[in-house]
Amino acid sequence: MPDSQLTPERIDELLKALGEQLMAVGARVELVVIGGTALVALGLIKRSTADVDVVALMESGTLAGADPLPELLAEASRRVAADFDLLESWLNAEPSTDLLRLGLPEGFEARLIATRYGPALRVHFASRLDQIHLKLYAMVDRGLGKHEQDIRALAATSAELLQAARWARTLVPSEPFRVELIEVLRYLGVSDASI
Amino acid sequence: MPLSRHALDERVSIFLWHQWGMLGVSSTESTGTTRDRNVIDPEALLLFTLLIAPREPRLFGEVLDWLRVNGRLMSVSRLRNLTRGDRERRLVGAALAWAGMHNPRLQLWAARSPTAGDPEPLSEIYVQQPDPAFAAWGFLWPTTTPSNKSGEVDPSRREALAFRLRLLFGVGARAEIFRFLLTTSSRERTTSEIAHAAGFGRRNVADALEELVDAGAIDAGPRGRARTYGLDRERWAGFLGIETGELPPHADWRRSLRALGRVVVWFDEDDSVERSPYLRASDARQLVEDLTDDLAAAGVTVPHTSDAHGADYWEVFERVVNELADRLTAPHHGSSPFDQ
Numbered sequence: 001m002p003d004s005q006l007t008p009e010r011i012d013e014l015l016k017a018l019g020e021q022l023m024a025v026g027a028r029v030e031l032v033v034i035g036g037t038a039l040v041a042l043g044l045i046k047r048s049t050a051d052v053d054v055v056a057l058m059e060s061g062t063l064a065g066a067d068p069l070p071e072l073l074a075e076a077s078r079r080v081a082a083d084f085d086l087l088e089s090w091l092n093a094e095p096s097t098d099l100l101r102l103g104l105p106e107g108f109e110a111r112l113i114a115t116r117y118g119p120a121l122r123v124h125f126a127s128r129l130d131q132i133h134l135k136l137y138a139m140v141d142r143g144l145g146k147h148e149q150d151i152r153a154l155a156a157t158s159a160e161l162l163q164a165a166r167w168a169r170t171l172v173p174s175e176p177f178r179v180e181l182i183e184v185l186r187y188l189g190v191s192d193a194s195i
Numbered sequence: 196m197p198l199s200r201h202a203l204d205e206r207v208s209i210f211l212w213h214q215w216g217m218l219g220v221s222s223t224e225s226t227g228t229t230r231d232r233n234v235i236d237p238e239a240l241l242l243f244t245l246l247i248a249p250r251e252p253r254l255f256g257e258v259l260d261w262l263r264v265n266g267r268l269m270s271v272s273r274l275r276n277l278t279r280g281d282r283e284r285r286l287v288g289a290a291l292a293w294a295g296m297h298n299p300r301l302q303l304w305a306a307r308s309p310t311a312g313d314p315e316p317l318s319e320i321y322v323q324q325p326d327p328a329f330a331a332w333g334f335l336w337p338t339t340t341p342s343n344k345s346g347e348v349d350p351s352r353r354e355a356l357a358f359r360l361r362l363l364f365g366v367g368a369r370a371e372i373f374r375f376l377l378t379t380s381s382r383e384r385t386t387s388e389i390a391h392a393a394g395f396g397r398r399n400v401a402d403a404l405e406e407l408v409d410a411g412a413i414d415a416g417p418r419g420r421a422r423t424y425g426l427d428r429e430r431w432a433g434f435l436g437i438e439t440g441e442l443p444p445h446a447d448w449r450r451s452l453r454a455l456g457r458v459v460v461w462f463d464e465d466d467s468v469e470r471s472p473y474l475r476a477s478d479a480r481q482l483v484e485d486l487t488d489d490l491a492a493a494g495v496t497v498p499h500t501s502d503a504h505g506a507d508y509w510e511v512f513e514r515v516v517n518e519l520a521d522r523l524t525a526p527h528h529g530s531s532p533f534d535q
Contacts, residue, residue, distance in 0.1 A: 013505065017473055017477075017505060020470075020471055020473055020474050021474070021477070024470065024474055079477055079481070082477075082480060082481075082484070083473070083476070083477045083480060083504065083505055083508065084504045084505060085500075085501045085502075085504060
């Protein structure tokens, strides 16, 4: 049974391995990563995560869709999965489909924090502020749980949460979503939520 | 035990010299090997040798000489059926052409002359005068003259049963059907199993099996929804003048030697690249995954490796390769570990 949890120690090892596999086939890839992996990689939280969420590829300085993963990257990812007994979906490009289409927070690209994993792989991690945006949206969209834990670990300020909430409204302008968003904000301690 | 590339090469070399020595190749090698007991598969052994032996020019030359002397008992169709890919086919073509050029009885083998591009060196040895047979098939190999040291196969040797059956039934599917049914431990084999062991096309083998059933030479019965075949080993052993217990056991040489060949070639390629321990182990894992069925046919069980992450897989790979080499070359007593 493949291991479904990536510990903080393993994430670094896996991305280095992915970089080596890409190097071996002469590919160069830049990933844009959000979610638990990005939080762990930037040292903002310390917990296991189920996969590496790829929101986009960076191609010539521009964000591009990552789903489906390019063939060389997919093959390298499959190799790493076999080498470390992971689910084949450990490198998960599903978030790419919706978020890129709906629109990432303004200034997202400029705030990315890049790390190299060998000459063939560069990973751009979403910044703390952007993670607050994404986590707040996830709390409303998918419920509390790990998203609440993460957003509390990030010690988001009221101003940051309000900024994130305004962005979330651009993704889902419906009234029921606004009501739910306000409830979540109150739950997080933001009472004067005029969004 | 850590894996030594040199030790593996040495064991393969001893194995080959001994196998060929039993078939009449001039050899000073007398070390017993596991497969002494098993019936030899001539085409699988020749194909494996052609792929591996260029690193050992003396063996390569002696095997070519053996082919020149014993070629009439080899099946060209079967050899081609066992090959995979253009390179293997050309290598077989070159060896046959060489034998054809040096034995008038086999001259038809030299008749085909494909067009080839830049010749590929078969080994690192310096080639002053390329051999025309190999050059015609796209390989650079020094001109090789017959050593004239090879003898004819002694068909009375138990390991050479395949040749005795070819002398009896002719070179073709029937001899291979009998080789398998006489030496396999099961008396109920399906057409697919027999066709694989015979190394001929399924239709060809199926037709031959039914004719042999009609002739009363073998028996047919059902296994599930499949039709199975077997024979009365005592009766046939008696006909051949062999004690039933003296019949050499079957080995799936096709798969066993293919696995060994891939491993040896993998090490050649591994020597030519510099890479991290992780990438090396990853590539080794891929190789073992690709060879799982062939390794199983050689009696090697690939261990479950969920704990051997990344570079740690190398130790598993070492164990697998050592076991494969042990299966093929270590002294062995008792029943054959290869027959399934």
